[in-house]
Amino acid sequence: xxxxxxxxxxxxxxxxxxxxxxxxxxxxxxxxxxxxxxxxxxxxxxxxxxxxxxxxxxxxxxxxxxxxxxxxxxxxxxxxxxxxxxxxxxxxxxxxxxxxxxxxxxxxxxxxxxxxxxxxxxxxxxxxxxxxxxxxxxxxxxxxxxxxxxxxxxxxxxxxxxxxxxxxxxxxxxxxxxxxxxxxxxxxxxxxxxxxxxxxxxxxxxxxxxxxxxxxxxxxxxxxxxxxxxxxxxxxxxxxxxxxxxxxxxxxxxxxxxxxxxxxxxxxxxxxxxxxxxxxxxxxxxxxxxxxxxxxxxxxxxxxxxxxxxxxxxxxxxxxxxxxxxxxxxxxxxxxxxxxxxxxxxxxxxxxxxxxxxxxxxxxxxxxxxxxxxxxxxxxxx
Numbered sequence: 001x002x003x004x005x006x007x008x009x010x011x012x013x014x015x016x017x018x019x020x021x022x023x024x025x026x027x028x029x030x031x032x033x034x035x036x037x038x039x040x041x042x043x044x045x046x047x048x049x050x051x052x053x054x055x056x057x058x059x060x061x062x063x064x065x066x067x068x069x070x071x072x073x074x075x076x077x078x079x080x081x082x083x084x085x086x087x088x089x090x091x092x093x094x095x096x097x098x099x100x101x102x103x104x105x106x107x108x109x110x111x112x113x114x115x116x117x118x119x120x121x122x123x124x125x126x127x128x129x130x131x132x133x134x135x136x137x138x139x140x141x142x143x144x145x146x147x148x149x150x151x152x153x154x155x156x157x158x159x160x161x162x163x164x165x166x167x168x169x170x171x172x173x174x175x176x177x178x179x180x181x182x183x184x185x186x187x188x189x190x191x192x193x194x195x196x197x198x199x200x201x202x203x204x205x206x207x208x209x210x211x212x213x214x215x216x217x218x219x220x221x222x223x224x225x226x227x228x229x230x231x232x233x234x235x236x237x238x239x240x241x242x243x244x245x246x247x248x249x250x251x252x253x254x255x256x257x258x259x260x261x262x263x264x265x266x267x268x269x270x271x272x273x274x275x276x277x278x279x280x281x282x283x284x285x286x287x288x289x290x291x292x293x294x295x296x297x298x299x300x301x302x303x304x305x306x307x308x309x310x311x312x313x314x315x316x317x318x319x320x321x322x323x324x325x326x327x328x329x330x331x332x333x334x335x336x337x338x339x340x341x342x343x344x345x346x347x348x349x350x351x352x353x354x355x356x357x358x359x360x361x362x363x364x365x366x367x368x369x370x371x372x373x374x375x376x377x378x379x380x381x382x
Contacts, residue, residue, distance in 0.1 A: 004108045004132050009047045009089040010080045011035070012124055013054040013062065023058055024094035026065060027156050029163055030187055031205045033065040034096050034156070037188040041097050041145055045108075045137040047089055051080040077124055084111040089134070092124040097145035097188075098162035099169055105147040107131040142170045171198075184217075193229075211245070220250070228263065244280065262297070279322065292334065293318040302328035302346060309334045321356070 013023040013035075025035040039050055050071040054062050059073055074080040081088070088111045095105045104127040117128055138144040145166055150156045167188060168181040175194030178184050183200045186192065191209040199217030204210070206224035213230040216222060221237045228245030236250035240257035243249060247265040254272045261267060262280035273290045279297035284290060288301050292309040294317060305326050307318045316334035320326070324338050327346035338344065339356040348362035 004087040006046055006087045006089040006108045007048045008051055008084050009042045010051045011091045012077055015093055019055055026061055027153055029096055032187050032189055035065045039066055039069050042089055044139050053077050053080055081111045081115045086111055093149060095147040095149050096159050096163055097166055098148045098159055099166035100146040100162055102133055102135050103146050105149045106134050108137060142173050295320045296322035299324045301326050304329040307332045
């Protein structure tokens with residue numbers, strides 16, 4: 001059969017649902033609405049526009065699921081077919097991409113032929129003899145999907161293993177090592193480059209992009225992040241941020257949204273970073289909080305350093321220059337600036353700006369009271 005040229009896909013989201021019922025294609029699968037994943041899949045068949053048959057009260061949710069796609073809305077299938085006037089891809093009901101044998105739950109056909117069939121009383125779910133299977137139109141080299149129909153959230157959950165298998169097989173064929181596919185969860189919207197290793201317990205969500213040579217896991221969650229090449233994220237959570245190349249994160253690191261961590265950095269155990277820029281080569285090895293801060297290159301954070309960014313009313317930023325050394329248990333009371341090459345003594349609470357190349361000592365001088373402990377112990381015996 002001659003392959004067809006389908007630039008338009010028609011989704012019938014109304015079906016037999018009551019007006020108040022959410023379209024089943026908005027149900028999530030692997031953290032992603034099924035509709036979003038389906039639109040992404042059909043792009044691989046050359047689809048560029050999406051005609052959505054949907055009730056008015058659900059169109060805002062559908063628009064959100066199709067953000068970034070060219071979508072038009074229609075009240076019924078005949079209206080969508082009339083607007084097409086060419087070969088179309090047809091999604092006649094709720095379906096989810098899975099690994100399995102080819103089926104005709106999604107098909108390509110001539111719009112005029114379909115309009116004629118509908119006038120004759122044929123249902124859109126009845127695949128016409130002239131229709132073409134999706135796999136005949138598939139363009140990429142990786143495994144094309146089958147499309148499994150479902151009529152409830154329970155049936156969608158039952159299809160989850162086959163949906164995950166499709167993604168795991170694709171990544172494997174693309175040179176990604178998935179050590180334990182059963183305990184690895186990857187959002188269909190994610191991009192994982194060849195040469196990446198995903199260890200058990202890895203969860204990749206949203207529009208995350210992992211560059212070549214990275215090792216993610218075990219037990220790591222990365223959401224809506226860009227991760228540079230040859231970076232390791234071990235037993236940590238990273239959210240809505242950018243991580244550079246040749247950087248190590250974890251174990252037990254929490255990166256909150258809006259962070260930019262540079263190349264050749266070390267962000268270690270029990271470190272939290274929030275809304276901050278971390279320059280190349282900076283080391284934040286353990287037990288540290290960095291919030292609302294602009295940190296230069298090659299900075300060393302001693303254990304227990306805290307940027308105290310909140311005064312009870314509003315947040316303030318800390319600015320830390322290049323080649324700064326922050327001693328253990330330093331508190332930086334924002335807003336404050338520690339200039340290039342400066343040091344802070346361990347245990348200091350810094351409230352004023354520190355000039356370039358200076359040493360800030362902000363702690364009470366030690367006093368030794370001789371015999372005090374012995375006198376205390378004598379009171380215990382009475």
